[in-house]
Amino acid sequence: MAMVRFPSFGTFPGLFQEMERMKSEMDRLFAGFMGRAPLSAVDSGVSPALNVIEESERFLVDAELPGVRPEDIEISIEGNTLTLRGERKKEDLDNVSYHRRERGAGKFQKALTLPAEINPDAVEAKFEHGVLKLVLPKAEHAKPKKIPVLTVRATEASTSVVDI
Structure with missing residues (x-):
């Protein structure tokens, strides 16, 4: 064996x-x-967590940015790409020992490609309780279009019989 x-x-x-x-x-x-x-x-805690919702005529974006001041946030739109840049400043505390430190400090940049082009002139941005709320209307040519269906009236329709 x-x-x-x-x-x-x-x-x-x-x-x-x-x-x-x-x-x-x-x-x-x-x-x-x-x-x-x-x-x-x-995991660094600097890049914001995002929620993105698509509605028929716009996108809604919530970005968690606790500890970031509104003046330290830059928002740019190019075509269908949203870019968030900013910085969470480091807190300088004297004579302390951290038991846990999970929120990172530093600069961040996050780019998000959306499925439709945005109208940059109509974007709204609000900062409330550490959350950046964006309303991003879709560009006119990217919005859904309703196509009317025409009907033919009975008086306009004619039928003819052909003998072969």
């Missing part, structure tokens, strides 16, 4: 490191593909 040898646990650390590297690379790849920042950028 042949003896089967299994690898020792000493050979697994390299395998686990390689699997972790591949996982990180896949996270980065899919984050870019899906239009999101890699998890490391989201």
Whole structure:
């Protein structure tokens, strides 16, 4: 009877490191593909979390920006791309020890490609309780169009019979 040898646990650390590297690379790849920042950028606490709602004639965007002053936010629209830039300033507190610090400080930039072009002249922005609320009307040519259906009156319709 042949003896089967299994690898020792000493050979697994390299395998686990390689699997972790591949996982990180896949996270980065899919984050870019899906239009999101890699998890490391989201975990920093600087990039805002967004809710985006599409209505027939506009998009509504809520961006969580606690600790960011309205004057430190820049909003730009180009075609169907919304870009938010800003900075959360670091709090300088003297003689303190943090037990937990989850909200990061620093500059951020987040670009979002929407499925329709925006009318930049009609955008509304309000900042309330740490939430930036944007109303982004769709460009006129991007709005849904109602097409009337015409009917033919019975008096206008004629039928003819042809003998073959």
